[in-house]
Amino acid sequence: MSTVILVGEVEGNEIKDISQQVAGVAAGMGDVIGLVIGKNISESAMKLAAGKVVIADDEALKYYDPVKYTSIVSQVVEKNGATKVLMGATTMGKDLGPRIAAKLGWGYLGDCLEASSEGFVRPNFAGKILARSKPDGPLVASIRNNAYPVGESWSGSVENFSGKIADSTLSTTSIEKVGAGTIELTEASIVVSGGRGLESPENYEKLIRPLATTIGAATGASRAIVDAGWVPHSHQVGQTGKTVTPELYLAIGISGAIQHLGGMSGSKFIVAINKDPEAPIFKVADYGLVGDLFEIVPVLKTKLENQ
Amino acid sequence: MNIAVLIKMVPDTESRLEIVDGKIKEDGFKYMVNPYDEFAVEQAVQFKESVGGKVTLVSLFSDNSSIDTDLRKMMAIGADETIVLRQQGYRGDRTTSNARILSKTVKELDPDLVICGVQGIDYYQAATGPMVAHFLGVPHVSGVTNLELDGDKLTASRQMEGGLQIVESSMPILITAQKDMTKVRFPALKDIMMSKRKPFENREVEIEEGTDVVTVECSLPPSRGGGVILEGDGPEEKVDKLIEKLKMEAKVI
Numbered sequence: 001m002s003t004v005i006l007v008g009e010v011e012g013n014e015i016k017d018i019s020q021q022v023a024g025v026a027a028g029m030g031d032v033i034g035l036v037i038g039k040n041i042s043e044s045a046m047k048l049a050a051g052k053v054v055i056a057d058d059e060a061l062k063y064y065d066p067v068k069y070t071s072i073v074s075q076v077v078e079k080n081g082a083t084k085v086l087m088g089a090t091t092m093g094k095d096l097g098p099r100i101a102a103k104l105g106w107g108y109l110g111d112c113l114e115a116s117s118e119g120f121v122r123p124n125f126a127g128k129i130l131a132r133s134k135p136d137g138p139l140v141a142s143i144r145n146n147a148y149p150v151g152e153s154w155s156g157s158v159e160n161f162s163g164k165i166a167d168s169t170l171s172t173t174s175i176e177k178v179g180a181g182t183i184e185l186t187e188a189s190i191v192v193s194g195g196r197g198l199e200s201p202e203n204y205e206k207l208i209r210p211l212a213t214t215i216g217a218a219t220g221a222s223r224a225i226v227d228a229g230w231v232p233h234s235h236q237v238g239q240t241g242k243t244v245t246p247e248l249y250l251a252i253g254i255s256g257a258i259q260h261l262g263g264m265s266g267s268k269f270i271v272a273i274n275k276d277p278e279a280p281i282f283k284v285a286d287y288g289l290v291g292d293l294f295e296i297v298p299v300l301k302t303k304l305e306n307q
Numbered sequence: 308m309n310i311a312v313l314i315k316m317v318p319d320t321e322s323r324l325e326i327v328d329g330k331i332k333e334d335g336f337k338y339m340v341n342p343y344d345e346f347a348v349e350q351a352v353q354f355k356e357s358v359g360g361k362v363t364l365v366s367l368f369s370d371n372s373s374i375d376t377d378l379r380k381m382m383a384i385g386a387d388e389t390i391v392l393r394q395q396g397y398r399g400d401r402t403t404s405n406a407r408i409l410s411k412t413v414k415e416l417d418p419d420l421v422i423c424g425v426q427g428i429d430y431y432q433a434a435t436g437p438m439v440a441h442f443l444g445v446p447h448v449s450g451v452t453n454l455e456l457d458g459d460k461l462t463a464s465r466q467m468e469g470g471l472q473i474v475e476s477s478m479p480i481l482i483t484a485q486k487d488m489t490k491v492r493f494p495a496l497k498d499i500m501m502s503k504r505k506p507f508e509n510r511e512v513e514i515e516e517g518t519d520v521v522t523v524e525c526s527l528p529p530s531r532g533g534g535v536i537l538e539g540d541g542p543e544e545k546v547d548k549l550i551e552k553l554k555m556e557a558k559v560i
Binding site: 063064065066067070090091092094095096097098099101102103105106107108109110111119120122123124125126127128129130131132133134135137138139168169170171172173174175176177178184187189190215226232233234236239240241243247248258259265266268269270271277282283284285286287288289290291292295296299300303304307 | 318320321324326331342343400402403406428429430431432433434435436437438440441442446447448449450452462464465466467468469470471472473474475476477480485486487518519520521522523524525526527528531533534535536537541542543545546547549550552553554557559560
């Protein structure tokens with residue numbers, strides 16, 4: 001059996017859901033050793049679903065630093081003779097993965113949609129193409145939230161990282177919370193997105209955000225309204241923005257340019273609300289509502305509140 | 308300040324994507340500068356304008372010279388020179404091998420700062436920046452939405468879940484640009500004319516065998532046949548039908 005290093009992440013006092021999902025994936029590939037890096041994370045780290053967990057808990061590791069974290073992961077890999085490193089495709093995973101692959105001289109697959117001992121599938125061209133591979137050499141991969149069953153919690157053995165923490169010239173001075181309480185687009189199970197049909201940034205605030213809050217959704221946007229400065233780029237769904245694969249995607253006042261469709265057509269169910277019956281978004285929507293969004297959205301919000 | 312900017316030439320977003328025998332049909336592709344790399348060029352030029360120095364563009368591509376005009380446009384924005392590494396049989400998805408080749412040329416330039424886009428809009432590995440940084444032996448900060456220069460210190464705002472990580476560092480360092488980092492200027496006519504006289508060097512490079520994972524099969528995502536249009540008299544009825552569908556069929560609410 002090969003050994004797989006699973007890099008887990010802690011949020012608050014819990015292991016991130018995505019990390020537990022990847023733990024489930026890793027279990028199908030070999031003996032799993034979990035690794036959690038941070039400060040004051042030891043107790044939470046033990047909840048990672050792996051037979052053995054290595055914990056690197058140190059003041060110097062409070063904030064993510066690619067130089068320090070890469071050195072820790074590669075030391076744990078070498079010590080355990082591992083041949084795979086897996087992690088969630090979070091902003092940390094997507095940044096750390098390639099640097100580890102370069103250091104170890106291994107292959108790298110980022111942001112995988114599917115991962116198993118059978119092979120990997122990752123999106124190219126913002127999901128307009130799916131690329132399948134069956135790597136046989138050592139590999140680092142980051143895996144996207146894809147509703148994998150969460151790995152079972154396990155009270156296996158725990159070991160403290162005893163290697164050296166590399167020096168780094170990077171120093172994190174603070175974390176600025178933007179839009180506290182909002183749900184991250186790429187991790188959300190429901191996404192409500194707005195486009196030019198909203199006519200003004202005020203209407204985005206008035207219609208899209210409250211609807212999203214009502215159903216616990218993340219808020220997204222088309223490129224057109226990001227370029228117009230209505231919402232920050234972190235909201236953009238599509239080829240030059242984020243690729244999302246929620247259970248439910250609501251496209252409101254979005255016509256559905258091909259670049260946008262690429263970023264959301266992997267969603268399980270798509271609902272489109274648009275006044276133009278010819279809009280391309282209806283070609284991918286499971287349920288379409290043709291009509292005035294200014295009439296439909298408030299009714300939808302009220303009725304969903306009563307659910 | 309000596310700045311190197313990595314540029315990837317990527318298929319135009321309007322390109323028709325066709326699959327033949329499990330491979331993407333690429334012969335009809337037109338190429339463009341990866342949009343995220345344009346933000347990097349603009350940032351590099353702004354730093355040069357404020358503290359002086361030089362901006363060198365480095366790109367790895369095939370011997371197809373149709374891309375030269377677009378690279379010259381990046382010099383019209385204010386970059387000083389371009390080095391294109393020409394490789395027979397170039398592929399944009401040989402991530403590690405390509406990063407290693409790029410890093411060799413960048414190393415010769417001995418830059419204080421290397422900037423590139425956070426990801427290519429072709430393969431989305433977001434790997435070139437972190438990998439080149441490793442091969443250069445410098446730290447990196449990726450997905451940066453704002454970059455400030457104060458003497459020899461850089462302060463980067465890095466996009467992360469729910470917020471920004473504010474990171475300070477000395478140089479040398481590699482930064483990858485997120486969309487909000489800069490707004491790319493439209494060059495004036497005189498800058499476009501001037502860019503035609505700026506140095507543009509082509510160098511031959513070989514493919515390096517490496518550890519990159521090879522794609523065995525490409526496919527189009529399962530096509531989503533258009534679903535149903537929910538008819539009804541007025542918004543009330545349409546919304547009722549939608550909620551019914553979401554509860555009974557989709558089971559998402």
